[in-house]
Amino acid sequence: MNFQKRKRFILDELNKQGEVDVKKLAADLSISEITIRRDLNNLADNGLLFRTHGGASKTDPLAVPYTYTNKSVQNIAAKDDICREAAKLINDGDIIFMDCGSTVFRLCQFIANKRIKVVTNSLPIITALQNSLVSLNIIGGEYDAKRQAMHGLIANRHLSFYKAKQAFIGVDGISVNGLFANTELEAGITTAFINNSEKTILLCDDSKIGKESYLKFAPLTQINTLITNSTSADLVLYEEQGIEIIKV
Amino acid sequence: MNFQKRKRFILDELNKQGEVDVKKLAADLSISEITIRRDLNNLADNGLLFRTHGGASKTDPLAVPYTYTNKSVQNIAAKDDICREAAKLINDGDIIFMDCGSTVFRLCQFIANKRIKVVTNSLPIITALQNSLVSLNIIGGEYDAKRQAMHGLIANRHLSFYKAKQAFIGVDGISVNGLFANTELEAGITTAFINNSEKTILLCDDSKIGKESYLKFAPLTQINTLITNSTSADLVLYEEQGIEIIKV
DNA sequence: ATAATAAATCAAATACAATCAATATAACTT
DNA sequence: AAGTTATATTGATTGTATTTGATTTATTAT
Numbered sequence: 253m254n255f256q257k258r259k260r261f262i263l264d265e266l267n268k269q270g271e272v273d274v275k276k277l278a279a280d281l282s283i284s285e286i287t288i289r290r291d292l293n294n295l296a297d298n299g300l301l302f303r304t305h306g307g308a309s310k311t312d313p314l315a316v317p318y319t320y321t322n323k324s325v326q327n328i329a330a331k332d333d334i335c336r337e338a339a340k341l342i343n344d345g346d347i348i349f350m351d352c353g354s355t356v357f358r359l360c361q362f363i364a365n366k367r368i369k370v371v372t373n374s375l376p377i378i379t380a381l382q383n384s385l386v387s388l389n390i391i392g393g394e395y396d397a398k399r400q401a402m403h404g405l406i407a408n409r410h411l412s413f414y415k416a417k418q419a420f421i422g423v424d425g426i427s428v429n430g431l432f433a434n435t436e437l438e439a440g441i442t443t444a445f446i447n448n449s450e451k452t453i454l455l456c457d458d459s460k461i462g463k464e465s466y467l468k469f470a471p472l473t474q475i476n477t478l479i480t481n482s483t484s485a486d487l488v489l490y491e492e493q494g495i496e497i498i499k500v
Numbered sequence: 501m502n503f504q505k506r507k508r509f510i511l512d513e514l515n516k517q518g519e520v521d522v523k524k525l526a527a528d529l530s531i532s533e534i535t536i537r538r539d540l541n542n543l544a545d546n547g548l549l550f551r552t553h554g555g556a557s558k559t560d561p562l563a564v565p566y567t568y569t570n571k572s573v574q575n576i577a578a579k580d581d582i583c584r585e586a587a588k589l590i591n592d593g594d595i596i597f598m599d600c601g602s603t604v605f606r607l608c609q610f611i612a613n614k615r616i617k618v619v620t621n622s623l624p625i626i627t628a629l630q631n632s633l634v635s636l637n638i639i640g641g642e643y644d645a646k647r648q649a650m651h652g653l654i655a656n657r658h659l660s661f662y663k664a665k666q667a668f669i670g671v672d673g674i675s676v677n678g679l680f681a682n683t684e685l686e687a688g689i690t691t692a693f694i695n696n697s698e699k700t701i702l703l704c705d706d707s708k709i710g711k712e713s714y715l716k717f718a719p720l721t722q723i724n725t726l727i728t729n730s731t732s733a734d735l736v737l738y739e740e741q742g743i744e745i746i747k748v
Numbered sequence: 749a750t751a752a753t754a755a756a757t758c759a760a761a762t763a764c765a766a767t768c769a770a771t772a773t774a775a776c777t778t
Numbered sequence: 779a780a781g782t783t784a785t786a787t788t789g790a791t792t793g794t795a796t797t798t799g800a801t802t803t804a805t806t807a808t
Contacts, residue, residue, distance in 0.1 A: 255787080274763080284789050289764070304504050305796065306763065375626065382645045390650055392640025392658045397630045402638055410640045410658055503797080522753080532799050537754070553806065554753060 253281055258291055262308075266301055271309040330457040330481040333500040335359040337479050338420060338455055342366060346417050349445045350377055352401035353422030355455045371414050373402040373441055389414070396437070403437035411444040419449035425463035426456055428489045430472055432465040439469035451476045458482035501529055506539055514549055514558055521555040576606070578705040578729040581748040583607040585727050586668060586703055590614060594665045597693045598625055600649035601670030603703045619662050621650040621689055637662070644685070651685035659692040667697035673711035674704055676737045678720055680713040687717035699724045706730035 258281060265272050274292070278285045296303040301310060334355065339362035342348060346366075350356050352374035360377055363370075364384035372378065373391040381388060393407030421442050425432035431454075433439040446452045454475050461482040472493045479498045480487070487497050506529055513520050522540070526533045544551040549558060582603065587610035590596060594614075598604050600622035608625055611618075612632035620626065621639040629636060641655030669690055673680035679702075681687040694700045702723050709730040720741045727746045728735070735745050 285763090286765090286790085287788060290788090302504075304502055306502060309504055375623070378623065378643060382643070382648070388643035388645070389654075390638065390640045390643050392638045392650070392655070395626060395630070395636035395638050397636070400630070402640070406637075406658070406661060407640070410654070413654060533753090534755095534800085535798060538798085541754095 253283065255291070258283070258288075259295065262288075262291060262295065263300065266308065266310055271304070271307060272301075273307040275306075277307075330500075331355045331358045331455075332361075333481055334455050334457060334479045335362055337498055337500050338453060339363055339366075341418065341453065341477075342368060344368060347371065347414070349411075349414075349416045349419040349421075349449055350374065351419075351421045351442060351445055352377070352399055353455075355422040355457060356420050359420060359455070371411075371416060373407055373411075375400045391441075399438075403441050408440050408444045411441070411448055414448060416449040417451065419445040419452045420455060421445050421452060422455055423460060425460055425465040426454065426472070426478075426490075427462055427464050428472065428486065428493070429464065430468045431470045431474070432463070433467045433469050434465055436467065439467055443469060446470065446474050453477045453479065456480045456482070458484070462486055501531065503539075506531070506536075507543060510536075510539060510543065510556075511548060514556065519552070519555055519557040523554075525555075578748075579603045579606040579703075580609075581729055582703050582705060582727045583610055585746055585748050586701060587611055587614075589666065589701065589725075590616060592616060595619065595662070597659075597662075597664045597667035597669075597697055598622065599667070599669045599690060599693055600625070600647055601703075603670040603705060604668050607668060607703070619659070619664060621655055621659075623648045639689075647686075651689050656688050656692045659689070659696055662696060664697040665699065667693040667700045668703060669693055669700060670703055671708060673708055673713040674702065674720070674726075674738075675710055675712050676720065676734065676741070677712065678716045679718045679722070680711070681715045681717050682713055684715065687715050691717060694718065694722050701725045701727065704728045704730070706732070710734055 261281065262272060262277060265277070274285050274288050277288045281288070292301065292303055292308045295301045296308065301308045331354070335358040338359055342363060344367040347369040348371070350359065350370055350372040352372070357374065357376055357380070360380040363386060364381060367385050369387045369389060370377070370381060371389040371391065373393070378388055378390060391402050391407050391410050393402040393410060394404040395401075396403055423431045423442065424434045424438070431442070433442060452475050454477065456478060458481055461480060461484050472490060472495060475495050477496045477498060478490060479500065481500050483499075491497055509529065510520060510525060513525070522533050522536050525536045529536070540549065540551055540556045543549045544556065549556045579602070583606040586607055590611060592615040595617045596619070598607065598618055598620040600620070605622065605624055605628070608628040611634060612629060615633050617635045617637060618625070618629060619637040619639065621641070626636055626638060639650050639655050639658050641650035641658060642652040643649075644651055671679045671690065672682045672686070679690070681690060700723050702725065704726060706729055709728060709732050720738060720743060723743050725744045725746060726738060727748065729748050731747075739745055
């Protein structure tokens with residue numbers, strides 16, 4: 253009973269049962285558990301199964317199709333704290349922009365009962381707010397399945413039809429040198445948000461503070477307010493550039 | 501009963517009931533409450549549910565994914581037959597419009613593996629096709645939660661940026677006198693679809709044939725092709741006005 | 749204020765990874 | 779062909795990490 257045969261047996265078993273157990277496989281194949289574990293890890297590395305404690309299953313049962321689960325599971329608590337504070341800045345009758353980051357998304361829960369208009373390029377935000385009191389406006393354009401949002405020339409142009417009181421945005425990084433994005437598309441729509449709103453409010457958990465990623469697309473002076481859970485000493489430098497800092 | 505299985509059970513239960521209870525889960529799964537609590541907290545950290553005192557409830561984003569399931573979708577079989585035929589008119593490389601009716605929605609399943617570009621104002625269509633080979637473009641504008649689609653001035657203007665080979669549309673009624681809609685908004689976007697495509701293909705099950713509802717917004721001559729399961733004698737009258745009829 | 753729920757801490761069981769040894773397999777030399 | 783060396787596979791051992799539950803203490807809801 254070699255490697256290849258065991259693999260086939262394991263995958264067959266997985267197909268039949270939906271899951272396998274290290275102990276049982278070891279007994280069935282008369283081989284040590286450590287070897288089974290090695291096989292399972294190998295198969296998992298190749299994406300052929302999902303490793304669990306004590307065995308394996310066909311796919312990750314937590315892999316739900318329509319959420320931010322894969323992406324933004326980081327720092328949910330901090331993000332919620334930030335967004336709770338952000339929601340206090342919003343009053344009935346306001347028109348606000350919300351961009352498509354995972355931080356801004358957490359704002360939805362705090363504004364569902366406000367009588368406001370939200371303009372956004374993010375589909376998860378639409379889904380989250382579609383049965384709320386919020387009136388929604390979607391920015392059209394090329395759909396990016398990975399970000400579940402619209403970007404690009406047409407989106408930017410569409411956005412220019414609107415004027416909002418506040419833009420709530422996220423970035424991939426912020427430092428004394430400015431705001432950073434991972435892609436041009438993101439930078440483009442964020443810039444459009446900034447240019448078409450009276451006030452720009454940046455929502456940023458501590459993992460983004462001081463981080464300079466791929467593309468610097470705007471100076472700090474474009475931002476009016478930064479809400480963050482960071483305790484970084486650099487924040488005073490931001491303040492010196494005229495940004496109001498709200499710490500949570 | 502491991503970790504993953506419990507989580508799947510919890511999420512399933514949550515989907516069915518809308519909320520779950522620590523005690524009940526512990527009893528159902530024959531496991532201690534502390535473990536259930538840990539599971540719930542873990543899922544909450546991943547944004548998959550909202551933790552409450554004594555249990556958990558659904559998070560908003562998962563609450564209402566876009567579908568037509570809740571709606572009364574009549575005549576599914578007939579609509580599928582129509583759409584199967586419609587899909588034959590679409591070739592790789594085409595750019596097509598799809599409007600937001602329940603009939604046109606059924607077309608998704610037949611085009612998921614085509615390398616085409618779809619421009620649409622319907623969110624259920626986006627959801628259905630977002631992980632397909634199809635490249636998507638969303639028409640922005642005011643969001644209508646009831647229709648789960650965008651309509652209005654901005655949507656119509658946005659649409660005018662594009663030119664498609666074919667527009668696949670539905671209507672609320674069709675007779676020898678023309679095409680009928682229930683609202684001005686629908687009429688507006690449908691007209692825009694027609695005006696910006698080389699060919700307009702109307703998908704219509706028998707319940708719409710001969711029906712004259714609220715608003716007549718276009719003459720029959722605007723349509724190039726009608727695909728229907730109807731056996732009405734009136735169809736020859738449509739044909740006399742220059743419409744190609746495909747019966748299924 | 750009181751009861752229910754949650755968090756914190758500790759303990760036990762189980763699974764895992766790392767390391768090293770034994771064996772089998774392959775490759776190479778003469 | 780035989781022997782030697784290198785390599786890959788497997789297993790045993792041991793320490794580590796994870797999972798789960800019991801008990802106690804803190805928090806929350808009504």
